[in-house]
Amino acid sequence: MVGLPRMYVRQLSYLGLFTVMSIILILIANKQNVIYLDDYLPVNFTPSFFQPASDIYIVDISIGNCMKLGGKSEKCGVPDDNHGALGNLYQSGGWVKIDKDLMMDNSWVKRKFFSYKKVKNEALRGRIQKPESELASEEKSKRAAIKNTKSDNGDHRVLVDIAISNPLKDSKFEGNEKLQIPEAVLKDFHSNRVFNDNDHESLVAAQAMKQKGEKTEALTVDKDKSASKKINELNIKLEQEQKEEEKSKNIKESQEKADKANTPPQKQEGDVSADFEEEVSKNVPPKNEEVVEYKEAEGAENDSGKANDKKEKRKMESSRFDLDILYTIPTKEQLNEKGWYYKSNGIWVKYGLSSNKNVITGFDILFGDDCVEPRPNWKLIKTPILDIGGVSGLEAYVTVRKGPRIDYKKKEYQPTLKINPDGKFKILQVADLHFSTGVGKCLDPVPAESKKGCKADPRTLEFLEKVLDIEKPDLVVLTGDQIFGQASPDAETSIFKALNPFIKRKIPFAVTLGNHDDEGSLIRAEVMSLSSNLPFSFASLGPEEVAGVGNYVLTVQGPKSKNPALSLYFLDSHSYSQNPKVTPGYDWLKESQLKWLEQLHNSLKKDISSYSHIHLSMGFFHIPLPEFRKLDQPYIGEQREGITAPRYNTGARSIFGRIGVSVISTGHDHCNDYCLQDVENKESSNENKMWLCYGGGSGLGGYGGYGGYIRRMRTFEIDTNNGDIKSWKRAENEPENDFDQQILVSGGNVVNF
DSSP, X not given: OOOOOHHHHHHHHHHHHHHHHHHHHHHHHHHTTSSOGGGTSOTTOSOGGGSOSOSEEEEEEEEEEEEGGXXXXXXXXXXXXXXXTTSOOGGGEEEEEEOOOTTTTOOSSXXXXXXXXXXXXXXXXXXXXXXTTSOHHHHXXXXXXXXXXXXXTSOBEEEEEEEEOOXXXXXXXXXXXXXXXXXXXXXXXXXXXXXXXXXXXHHHHHHHHHHTTOOOTTEEEOTTOHHHHHHHHHHHHHHHHHHHHHHHHHHHHHHHHHHHHXXXXXXXXXXXXXXXXXXXXXTOOOOOGGGOOOOOOTTSOOOHHHHHHHHHHHHHHHHGGGSOOEEEOOOHHHHHHTTEEEOSTTEEEEEEETTOTTOEEEEEEEESTTOOOXXXXXEEOOSOOSSXXXXXXXXXXXXXXXXXXXXXXXXXXXXXXXXXTTSEEEEEEEBOOOBOSSSOBOOSOSSGGGGTTOBHHHHHHHHHHHHHHHHOOSXXXXXXXXXXXXXXXXXXXXXXXXXXXXXXXXXXXXXXXXXXXXXXXXXXXXXXXXXXXXXXXXXXXXXXXXSSSOOEEEEEEOTTSSSEEEEEEEOOOOSXXXXXXXXXXXXXXXXXXXXXXXXXXXXXXXXXXXXXXXXXXXXXXXXXXXXXXXXXXXXXXXXXXXXXXXXXXXSHHHHHHHTTXXXXXXXXXXXXXXXXXXXXXXXXXXXXXXXEEEOOBOOXXXXXXXXXXXXXXXXXXXXXXXXXXXXXXXXXXXXXXXXXXXXXXXXTEEOOO
């Protein structure tokens, strides 16, 4: 076969390189919204890395009122479709209401809602999907409205930041009493300010007036000097560079003169290193840079007047960095030029370009000054919305998502559950946290005198975080009643507080639901969905055909293989009996759950048999089984209150024993914390032993009492090398000391009591 001439090969290689570079440039242009490849290529054809920062943008916000009688309507408190930026967007966007009354039902007559206007990328480009019945004149006006949202370079203006006024803090800035511009807005407005001599003179004059007690007009002080820091650093760097150039020049000239005269070079004026050496030779510490006296070189003219002038000049140049930075308070027009606009209720928003990777793509509302935002790409604005008229202590706070939605099921946020190299795996069980919206009320704290001024959730969090730092568990299992629904008018706020300690420590956690979790603002499926869609959550809604929400299994891989060394079964124990007249009390595990449990175990058998060591299994849920009442059997721990297990027994205990579960642990009864050894078929060859354990109530927001019960948590340590399961507890009064240590399983078998 005849080869191509070298010239053609070279030209083809150039063409190939040009083509590759062109494709890369086109992809980058698509990412920056300069061009739109989706107009020419199939959907999702472009690699995700080169997709725009987001396909959904936000262009406006609103807080609207509506009468309480119509508060159930979807349009209650939402602006009209034609209202706000870009007008009516039809199928390409529109107003989205956050369905949370900002007033927390504090008014008898009205409700208030926060709404934001989201748009698709196509709407920013003028390609609004609208019904064919709309008139051409409306399309013309729409294009005009869109044109007004474009920047000079063709990009589009969308929300990129938000700030909220704090009247007590912001009004203290001189000249800011009326506008009450948030400090964050002031800092952003002055972030690109260049410090010059005119500014310096203004600051000197203003500071002199301040020292005399005179009021400076339209000026404020940047207390932490964060904005001035960048300015000063640039000035210092420039000054140092000028010094170095002058120093080098002087040394060079001195060296040339010395060479000509065949004499050693003289120390030059301003030679800091020479001054330093002279000071050291006299055994005197070098003076502060502001007051260093620069001596004339030996033999040079000793003009005291010039020296004093230079020293004074040096002092002046140094002292400029010691001035408080005083900012002029901008007008609304000046802020608008920078992209900042005032909306209402103390809220300021900033418009920027849609190509900004940190554009705002989501809003949410949380309540109470102890609220937290556990989602990593969300930012909580820690100043409440003003003039809402809600419940004191439950003010509304805005939280925003910047950039695209993150998939928390990626490995970064959901690491593989695996036994540690030493063969061990530690599980912390946290039962009955009972968090509220707001700080919550302490119920039956110990000691009793600590009830005065006691805040339930902060105190519970302090206990929980201490135990987490002591135990450093590999997995946390929450066995229900994470929130106290009756005290959770915003369940999302309560759930975030309960799960944040694990998320910020990057500890995997699993969740089951209790009877109080769905008594707040969210139904059972919503509570589990929210809990499962968070970083490091291994919770799952479970199969729809199985009764309840949150039936799932987790397997923990062996230290040197992917085979399951440990199986953890989680079930929904439901809430209250559905037929209280016939069977009062609490609900029970259903037949569909037990059948699913056996089928699930059978599907895992093959992988379990492949594990080289002893496989272990445990079960977790909220309401205890009826067998927890069999107190004529041996147990370790305390039984301080009655066992509120279901009155109807579906035989779940036997099913668990059949699939090899050796330990079950529950919550629900706060003041019981025992582990009971239950034995079935005691006199037969099919004897089955199992430990039935309580985790013990951990939250101050739930009841205590019963003889001064102290809140506690239970730890399980699994040793797969020996097939062991050990357990102990820690109490709030002395979390550093564990107690009731016991070996539950050894060699894969339940230990005889």
